[in-house]
Amino acid sequence: MGQIRKAVLAYSGGLDTSVILKWLEEEYGCEVITFTADLGQGEEVEPARAKAEALGVKKIYIEDLREEFAADFVFPMFRANAIYEGEYLLGTSIARPLIAKRLVEIARETGADAISHGATGKGNDQVRFELGAYALSPDVHVIAPWREWDLNSRERLLAYAESHGIPIEKKKDGGSPYSMDANLLHISYEGGILEDPAAEPEEEMWLWSVSPEMAPDQPQYVEIDFEGGDAVAIDGERLSPAGVLSELNRVGGAHGIGRLDIVENRYVGMKSRGCYETPGGTILLKAHRAIESITLDREAAHLKDELMPRYAELVYNGYWWAPEREMLQALIDRSQWHVNGRVRLKLYKGAVSVVGRQSVSDSLFDAAVASFEDDRGAYDQKDAEGFIRLNALRLRTAARSRLGRS
DSSP states (O other): OTTOOEEEEEOOSSHHHHHHHHHHHHHHOOEEEEEEEESSOGGGHHHHHHHHHHTTOSOEEEEEOHHHHIIIIIHHHHHTTOOBTTTBOOTTGGGHHHHHHHHHHHHHHHTOSEEEOOOOTTSSHHHHHHHHHHHHOTTOOEEOGGGTOSOOSHHHHHHHHHHTTOOOOOOTTSSOOOEEEEOSSOEEEESGGGGSTTSOOOGGGOOSOOOGGGSOSSOEEEEEEEETTEEEEETTEEOOHHHHHHHHHHHHHHTTOOEEEEEEEOTTSOEEEEEEEOHHHHHHHHHHHHHHHHHSOHHHHHHHHHHHHHHHHHHHHTOTTSHHHHHHHHHHHHHTTTOOEEEEEEEETTEEEEEEEEOTTTOOOOHHHHOSSOOTTSSOTTHHHHHHHHHHHHHHHHHHHHHHHO
């Protein structure tokens, strides 16, 4: 333990990392440098600085990484239409590789001997942080307190915090708050009554969205412009990647869009119940698939859909910096060269509906071919007979064989 002189801690200012800060100082006798990534959690950032200062931290890194997060992590993932286990939009997962990247960079800049994080020994985040760190700095020393200490419950953490004068936010009834993680893409909730998968979440838990029942009685229409597979404008106003997510979160939350309650399979082997709010991401995914529907070749689109679960699993499991994810990303990015155009959506009481899509330069939709009216020779319907007979050949051959044996 005496070999660790400095450690860079991924610090949120919450219960876990505040306790870890003091625990590192006591157990390792080292200087702790805190790093807080502003990924769009807003009001949580400055309180983290104040808490770190109050706990005697001399070097405090708080960095606005919202644009990098959106442009270099969220948007590439959305080009893949990535969803884990059919529902989860990977809001927590996609934030971890960027945090891991900055942790090892700050460790190099400050001459720190180690990095540390507050992920538990039961969760996915420990894997994501550490796989990312090792991929970028193979000899980095990682301190994971949850795998070392005996403070293995929130009650013990709260007791430690109280005994060491660490201020912690509590609910009004005095119980422990939900374990929450927020960024530009989503906010997640775990713990408390959510540990019972049969229990309905409390309405007051949700922070970003109104309930669909309380959403406006009139729908709102939104138009999203895409260039190279990325959203670049909303209702004709060009926005940065972070600006796109922020605006879609605002309008989506106002209409009760993006709530999710799931039980997912963690990489470490257990099932976990979590609730998520991803209003902007829910809208963006719907819009992206809509513009792809008229600009992607059929086989290219189907290949992307076949690869998507593998890509999503890599992100979920922490392999963002692995060569296989980078290989898949190159393929996906190539597919987006002609994904340009505009999508019109209707937002209404928790639902997102595509009501129009157009691409002036890259649409593969040919009205002359698709029309039920006179197609002026663009498609000879008689050709379908030979097409069907050729594709039915193996089916007919197998049927004759079976019938001959019966």
